[in-house]
Amino acid sequence: MTKAIKKQALGRGLSALLKDPENDITSVEDKNADKVVGNIIELEISAIEINPFQPRSNFNEESLRELATSIKELGVIQPITVRKLDFNKYQLISGERRLRASTLVGLTTVPAYIRIANDNESLVMALVENIQRHDLDPIEIALSYQRLIDEIQLTQEQMSERVGKKRSTIANYLRLLKLDPIIQTGIRDGFISMGHGRAIINIEDLDIQTDIYQKIVSQNLSVRETETLVKNYHESLKPKPEGEEKPKSASSFVVKETQKNTFNDYFGAKVDVKVAGNGKGKITIPFNSEADFNRIIKLING
Known part of the structure; x- marks a missing residue:
């Protein structure tokens, strides 16, 4: 036997x-x-x-x-x-x-x-056993850690001893719970990895978080590319040093006063000319009445 x-x-x-x-x-x-x-x-x-x-x-x-x-x-x-x-x-x-x-x-x-x-011991045993043995997704693991904190009042240090994980590892999982719920669901469903989530969590604005999440999914961005995207976002928020002007686009230009006067003389009105940083702009021709409007039409039609 x-x-x-x-x-x-x-x-x-x-x-x-x-x-x-x-x-x-x-x-x-x-x-x-x-x-x-x-x-x-x-x-x-x-x-x-x-x-x-x-x-x-x-x-x-x-x-x-x-x-x-x-x-x-x-x-x-x-x-x-x-x-x-x-x-x-x-x-x-x-x-x-x-x-x-x-x-x-x-x-x-x-x-x-x-x-x-008792119930508390059962909860601890269930959570610890599952964290150690099964392929829980990152959000489920994070929720397990959070329950040990909320319901059993374990500190991160105590959890580290119980589950055999570094305190920093536990902290990284817990931080995932600060992500927008949509992103948490994305991690659970496998659309993005925990690495993506750890990069996104460095942005506090939930709307910006979801914007970046959508870019990751639609453009199939790697974790490294996501980290770069987050870094660029933070760089854009930094104030520019005093006296430093934003460089003008190579396609932009300045309309001279004599050029504006050419419009004024031709249309017999004070024409407003504006140019944006990308070189695009608009010309505004004012008129005082229907007769004045028809006069300008005739000038344009030659």
């Missing part, structure tokens, strides 16, 4: 123990608790409820089907983790993909580790 078969048989035996009302285990001090806590036990999927603290909100359907195929052929290699809520009632702490895939292939039981934990 292989080790895996022995474990499975042991798990089924412990599962029967948990279904005995006279041996209901609610704390680590209860009789037979040492046989349950920390051991792999075959639990009925119907007795497991999804963890409301689960940070993952998106599940790739193709990836889920691939996992289901693997489970159908090899079984659930890595047990899920649950906490005991009541008699024969459990709540998932980690392993929702494995649980979903097991359900897809029609399994009625799944191997599980049983923990006895």
Whole structure:
């Protein structure tokens, strides 16, 4: 008999123990608790409820089907983790993909580790386990860190110790939550990367953020090109040193007074001539009455 078969048989035996009302285990001090806590036990999927603290909100359907195929052929290699809520009632702490895939292939039981934990401990375990083990997108990871701050009052330093990540790494994820919601969705959907987001976050104006985001998507800009775009934006905001005039466009020119007088003499009116920096401009010819307007028309028509 292989080790895996022995474990499975042991798990089924412990599962029967948990279904005995006279041996209901609610704390680590209860009789037979040492046989349950920390051991792999075959639990009925119907007795497991999804963890409301689960940070993952998106599940790739193709990836889920691939996992289901693997489970159908090899079984659930890595047990899920649950906490005991009541008699024969459990709540998932980690392993929702494995649980979903097991359900897809029609399994009625799944191997599980049983923990006895309060809500806060469950939240911490779920968030930390998911951050470490699963391919959460950057925004989901950032939201997980934020929940640890808001609901468990962990500092970034404490989170660094719990999840094994540098404090600077955690700070970079948290900064993504300052992005416009449209951009956060773009990161979650894979339109732009976390690197793009880290570049955009250096701009406080949300409207400018979204303008740059649209350019990244429409022009397929790289992270380096995005960083340059953001740098140029900040450069444009810097005040010009006193006495420094904005260089005129090479296509611009100055209309001389004698040239203006030529218009004035020809039309018999004070003609206004304006030239923009790009060399384009307009000529405004005033008139005093309908008769004066018709006079000017005749001059133009020759």
